[in-house]
Amino acid sequence: MNKLVANATAAITGIEDNMTLMLGGFGLCGIPENCITALVEAGVTGLTCISNNAGVDDFGLGLLLQKKQIRKMVSSYVGENDEFERQMLTGELEVDLIPQGSLAARCYAGGAGIPAFYTPAGYGTEVAAGKEVREFNGKPHILEEALAADFAIVKAWKGDRFGNLIYNGPARNFNPAMAMAGKITIAEVEEIVEPGELDPNFIHTPGVFVQRIFQGSNYEKRIEQRTVRQRES
Amino acid sequence: MLDKIGIAKRIAQELRDGWYVNLGIGIPTLVANYVPEGIKVIFQSENGILGMGPFPYEGEEDADYINAGKQTVTILPGGSIFDSVTSFAMIRGQHIQLTVLGAMEVADNGDIANWKIPGKMVKGMGGAMDLVASADNIVVAMMHTNKRGDSKLLKKCTLPLTGVACVSRVVTNLAVMDICPDGFKLLERAPGVSVDEIKAATEGRLMVEGEIPEIRI
Numbered sequence: 466m467n468k469l470v471a472n473a474t475a476a477i478t479g480i481e482d483n484m485t486l487m488l489g490g491f492g493l494c495g496i497p498e499n500c501i502t503a504l505v506e507a508g509v510t511g512l513t514c515i516s517n518n519a520g521v522d523d524f525g526l527g528l529l530l531q532k533k534q535i536r537k538m539v540s541s542y543v544g545e546n547d548e549f550e551r552q553m554l555t556g557e558l559e560v561d562l563i564p565q566g567s568l569a570a571r572c573y574a575g576g577a578g579i580p581a582f583y584t585p586a587g588y589g590t591e592v593a594a595g596k597e598v599r600e601f602n603g604k605p606h607i608l609e610e611a612l613a614a615d616f617a618i619v620k621a622w623k624g625d626r627f628g629n630l631i632y633n634g635p636a637r638n639f640n641p642a643m644a645m646a647g648k649i650t651i652a653e654v655e656e657i658v659e660p661g662e663l664d665p666n667f668i669h670t671p672g673v674f675v676q677r678i679f680q681g682s683n684y685e686k687r688i689e690q691r692t693v694r695q696r697e698s
Numbered sequence: 699m700l701d702k703i704g705i706a707k708r709i710a711q712e713l714r715d716g717w718y719v720n721l722g723i724g725i726p727t728l729v730a731n732y733v734p735e736g737i738k739v740i741f742q743s744e745n746g747i748l749g750m751g752p753f754p755y756e757g758e759e760d761a762d763y764i765n766a767g768k769q770t771v772t773i774l775p776g777g778s779i780f781d782s783v784t785s786f787a788m789i790r791g792q793h794i795q796l797t798v799l800g801a802m803e804v805a806d807n808g809d810i811a812n813w814k815i816p817g818k819m820v821k822g823m824g825g826a827m828d829l830v831a832s833a834d835n836i837v838v839a840m841m842h843t844n845k846r847g848d849s850k851l852l853k854k855c856t857l858p859l860t861g862v863a864c865v866s867r868v869v870t871n872l873a874v875m876d877i878c879p880d881g882f883k884l885l886e887r888a889p890g891v892s893v894d895e896i897k898a899a900t901e902g903r904l905m906v907e908g909e910i911p912e913i914r915i
Contacts, residue, residue, distance in 0.1 A: 491745040491782070492768040494761060517782070544821035545768075553820065562820070565744065566786030566828030573783045584790065585831035589862030591814075592827060622762075634762035634779055635746040641781040669781070686761035692769040693756040 468672070469626045469657065470679045473503035476651045480504065480616055483511035483536070487572060487617040487643040488526065492518050492545075492689050495636030496525050497620040497653045499681035505532055515539040515612055517568060517639050519549045524687050533557070539612070541565035545689065564592060567609050569642050574611035576645025576674065581610045617647025620681075621670065624654040625661075628675030629668045637669060644674045653681040700871045700888045700913065705839050707732045707915040708886075709798055709869050712837055713739050720744065720789065720829060722799030723767040725839040729798055740777075742794055744785050744825040749777020766825065789825070790832045797833040799826060801840045801865075803855045806881035806902030808865040810838065811857035823860060830861030842870035842899045849901035851875075851882060872896050874913060880905055886913045 470476050477500055480486070490496030504512075505528050512535050519538050520527035529535050530548050537559035543549055552558035563571070564586040574582055583606035587593050597608040619640040622633035630652055632640055644650050652670070657680040700708065706728035713719065713729075715737040721727050730741055730750075741750040743765040750765060751772040759770035773779070788794055803811040810830055813823040830836055843849055851868065868875045873896045874886040881903025887896055887910050897904055 491766075492764065494745070494764045494768070540822060542822035542824040550820070554817075560820075562822045564823055564827035564831075565782070565825040566790055569782035569786055584828075586790070586828040588831060589809075590827065590859045592823075632781075634760065634773075635743070635764060636762035637779060637781050638745050639782045642783045688759065688761050688764070688770055689768040690764070690770070691759055692753045692771075693759055694753045696755050 467626045468628045468676060468678050470677050472679055473499035473653065473681065474506070476500060476653065476677045476679050477503050477507060479649065480507070480509055482509050484509070484615040485513040485515065485613070487612070487614040487646055488514055488516040489619040489638065489640035489643045490516065490518070490525070491635065491638035493521065493525050493687045495620050495632065495638050495640055496520070497618045497651070498684055499653045500618045500651060501525065501528055504529060504534065508534070510534045511536045513537040513539065515572070515614060517541050517565060519543045519546050521545050521689065522548050524685070530558070537561065539563065539568070541568050569639060571609055571612040572639065572642040572646045575613045576642065579611060581608050583607065584609055612646060614647050615649070617643045617650040619644045619650065619652050621652055621654045623656045623658050623663060624652055624678050625658050625663055625672070626678065627660055628652065628672030628678050629663050630654065630670035630675065631663055631667060632669050641670050644670045649676045650674055651676070652678045654678060655684060656680060699891055703728060704888070704915055705869050705871060708874065708913050709837055709839055710734060712796065712867070713737060714795070715739070717795040718742055718748065718793065719796045719798070720794050722826070724800045726798040726800060727767060742785070742788060743771070744789065746780050746782060746785050747771070747773060747777065749774045751777070786825070786828055789828050792832055792834060794833060796835045796837065797829045798837045798839055799829065801838045801850070803850050803852055803857055804838055804840070804865055804868055805852050805855045806877070808863040808877040809855050810860050810865050811855040812860050814858045816858065826860050830864045834866070836865050837867045837869060838865050839869055842872040849899055851900045851902050853902045872899055878905065884910055886911055888913050
């Protein structure tokens, strides 16, 4: 079994206009930088992107927004991006904002064969518009449906050719749930290791969820809010 | 009157030993700096951290280690890392004992609005809707009035809601109030602020019973 492909360009083969993609990451942390660059180069348009955030103006999904390749964003938080805000307010970009926990659970549900679930998040708000409401234990909940994607694109720290993945720190975030939910899941990793090198006890995403994997290069890993403390002298 | 740090210090008095606590962005984040001596709390960040520590020393920041405000952070010994599904299981499943977040408006029935100003600002709700819908103990940190002096403590929120009848306590630059069936119940007033000033700055129903002590920080 070998899911290894040469690079991002090979990995995104088959991504076409108007497809739905899931992209892992929280802010700029744990985003598939190489595949985003490859998508910009490929020039696919009309994309629906499911991602917690929309990048910043000149990095992450902001690069696809600049080129107007995204038709619709499904996210929980989209601040920090002026071009995004401009396209949203002019109506060029369709935006579906959903609570962060519901977003994660909807991705998980999509990958786990759960078509829908009830959650209290968003009850009594705009998010609940048009959704079924049902009481459990005296508390109202809304019905949220699973999300599906033609491709899920995730970023991990290390992986092997079987598609097993481990993540580093909170760069894990949405990546494991999205990895489960893609019809085809692409994993870009900082380091490809030989099968057996990753301890099976500590695999975060089992290889069954991953169809293509490659070792990325030139990771910028940009920090949005560099915050440090001074050393006591 | 309290400044932002004063509000954070007062909220820090709500912390209890052994609690797991989620702090929102802004004033709530400052609460971590004023944990009372002798108690141990564990901070959760909804992007996937339990046991969030202080900011890293210069040169030790790591792009993979950020908090929900996208700031570089450290993890304390005994901390753990998990994915977003697990993180919100902690939140929705009521495993977190205290949630502190900011607000643009709070209504006297406990409704909160903090994610959208139609036509002007649409950043999204992030994790706020999940947090307020599930947590039992929600403390809001906010300014009592906006820059024009209009009350942000209302009979009814004017902005799109984040959650319904969910806030337990509000700490502002002027006062500490609980949400009760009859509205805001005044518990404490900021140093140098009179009950009348608080009444004037509160559009929602405000209950005042007996002597109202000053906040001590």
